[in-house]
Amino acid sequence: MKVLHDTGVLLGRSMRHILRSPDTIITVLITPVAIMLLFVYVFGGAIRVGTSNYVNYLLPGILLIAIASGIAYTALRLFTDKQRGLFARFHSMPVARSSVLWAHVATSLVSNGISVVVIILVALLMGFRSSAGVVAWLDVAGILALFTLALTWLAVIAGLSAKSVEGASAFSYPLIFLPFISSAFVPTANMPAVVRAFAENQPVTAIVDTVRSLLNSAPVGNEIWIALAWCVGIIVVAYFFAMRAYRQIA
């Protein structure tokens, strides 16, 4: 109970940080929305994806970009707490140690959940339509939550071991670009062999394809298992190194 209470109090604190820093909201929401507008209304006419509704095709990739840029701020918040001595303060208090870290993880899940919902609402205005039922939507929510959790544990490693503010957030840039070299924007079939091999065997393609199939009520096939395996695999490995980094800062 004490753990839940403390995590809740600290979650409230970090959520307040987000609401008070407009740049967080701008980067996490406006950048993915701008990419979505650009691709739908500028490039979209020239992109052939085999469906007339390009927003439907694009949305899963945009959601992953939003999550990848959102977790950069998770790393930043962890780094700031470490640097300002707040971890030391909390750890020398009768507060469960796991609460201090899990509050950051929970903040990441909640804030990314909010940005995913907002981006889906914007996509609806742009013509996104889904035939998915409640179960399929829950599956989508589950996969996106797992993806967020996987990147969050990576962010914990980056935030706790960084030596500077720049270092704490720089790790997310490659993650933000990963969707561009995947099936998120265009089908992989037309890519040169080497690029295609990379695109088809990196986690984003499996996750994007799964989410897209679920939203279009199409059969998901093996992709969903590959997507889950990637997410769970990253979570397990990143959690191990994140906990090691966490033990070292105290």
Place this chain on the structure above:
Amino acid sequence: MADSAIQVNDLRKSFKATQVLKGVDFEVRRGEIFALLGSNGAGKTTTINILSTLLKPDGGSASVCGFNVVRQAEKVRERISLTGQFAAVDGILTGRENLVLIAKLRGVANAHKTADMLLSRFGLRDAANRRADSYSGGMARRLDIAMSLVGTPAVIFLDEPTTGLDPEGRLEVWKTVKELADGGTTILLTTQYLDEAEQLADRIAVLHGGKIIASGTLDELKKLFPPAKVEYVEKQPSLEDIFLAIVGQNAGQNAGQRESK
């Protein structure tokens, strides 16, 4: 012992090949201000971090309020507060929110009332609803110490509380520390300033090269040295006296005129 708040016996700690603490012994009595005096790198912060359960010692033992800092860390944490070398305040929250946060985490019954009380006590009422990032160094330090008092811990660790503060901020902190001790709180502070130890501490221990090389009251320490020579010297105001006189509370008025009278 009943009147001992902190007991440290043969404490040892190394970081990789560097031996920082080589068997540190000291005892702090309940309600006293005890200063750990030492230059940079002497091991002061390491000692404080072990006592506040952040670090585990390699050898020796330490207890706070009768509880072992390794085996009964949770009991120790309920009784202590750490004010680290840099003001550990949340810059995005306001002063009041910082205090309420700590009060909620410590499970204090009325978090908001506690926060208001501490804000007035530390002269932060006017700044209560401003973000802590906008505070001056002295104000941030006062908020930091106020946060350490939430839940009235029996023992407070102050790690170099005045490093990086301007002379006014330093006097503010000194005043606060004295008031705390008057209220019965045990205070262990570290400092590299001799005058700070002299001003504040009931007893002083000198930490040097990983060991306590001298300890006692100021008078006891003085006896370790040759008797004082009596010399007659014209008392010149120190630069600190002059600085404080000029920028002091009447800074708005014409200081030159007052001096010429």
